[in-house]
Amino acid sequence: MAAAGRLRGRRRTKEVEREPEPFTIEEEVSHLTRVRSEPCPGTRAAIHGAKRKRGLSAFEMVSSRESGRSGGGGFCSADRAYAAGKHLPSEGPWCVEDMDSEAYVSQFSSDGSMLVAGFRGSRIRVYDVDKGWKVHKNISCRSMRWTVSDIALSPDQRYLAYSSLSPIVHIVNVQNAGRESDANVTEIHDGLKFCDNDEYSFGIFSVKFSKDGREVVVGNNDCSIYVYDLGGNKVSDRIRAHTV
Secondary structure (H helix, E strand, O other): OHHHHHHHHHHHHHHHOOOOOOOOHHHHHHHHHHHHHOOOHHHHHHHHOOOOOOOOOHHHHHHHHHHOOOOOOOOOHHHHHHHHHOOOOOOOOOOOOOOOOOEEEEEEOOOOOEEEEEEOOOEEEEEEHHHOOEEEEEEEOOOOEOEOOEEEEOOOOOEEEEEOOOOEEEEEEOOOOOOEEEEOOOEOOEEEEOOOOOHHHOOEEEEEEOOOOOEEEEEEOOOEEEEEEOOOOEEEEEEEOOOO
16 A cells, blocks of 8 residues: 555646646737737836736826836836727728729827818818818819828817918818809809919928918928918918928
8 A cells, every 4th residue: 555655646746746737829829919019017017016907008108208217228028019909990991982093191180080081183182081081172173283282170179270282271061061162153262362472383291270360381492481361361470481
């Protein structure tokens, strides 16, 4: 009996010392994904302490790095992957619409409820994001040269300014009842003229409303920035700003 007990003891010892089974490919992928998509332990400990497990914000991570709390140096690869994963889109892209001319410019409204896109064929479309990307406004532009060079929504999202490679910016109401806006046919597109002379060599490449919506600012190939006073209906300032 004693001999049998010793034999069983040796077998148990041998089983304990046996090498672990190798990871399956699924387990390895899961492990590597977890390691490379979570912050380094040192980063988490520096911000929240070793026992706190809640997620980190990109702001907290950058602040910790800049203040030297995370040990100095840059982010490790896991930190970079974790921060990027919080901001990179996880779905899409998908097609909103297939037009027969090239889209040159686009922008979301400040609250993300609308997307405005300008096309080479003298066309601008405003899409309602919350209604399944339905066309909110279909705009046929006025006095285009080649394409819509830029677009801008007013702070109250009521007006849209669009420019071309010309000295005129046009403004259209995008919140009125009509879906179709054909320049000076179904609606008047107000024109803001930025140059009286040599207009064929004057092209506007960028346009923006001021924060209070009272001015329109443009950048052009005249090495200048122009400010247009909407209330006074005139150019109020010209700033020598850049070279082309």
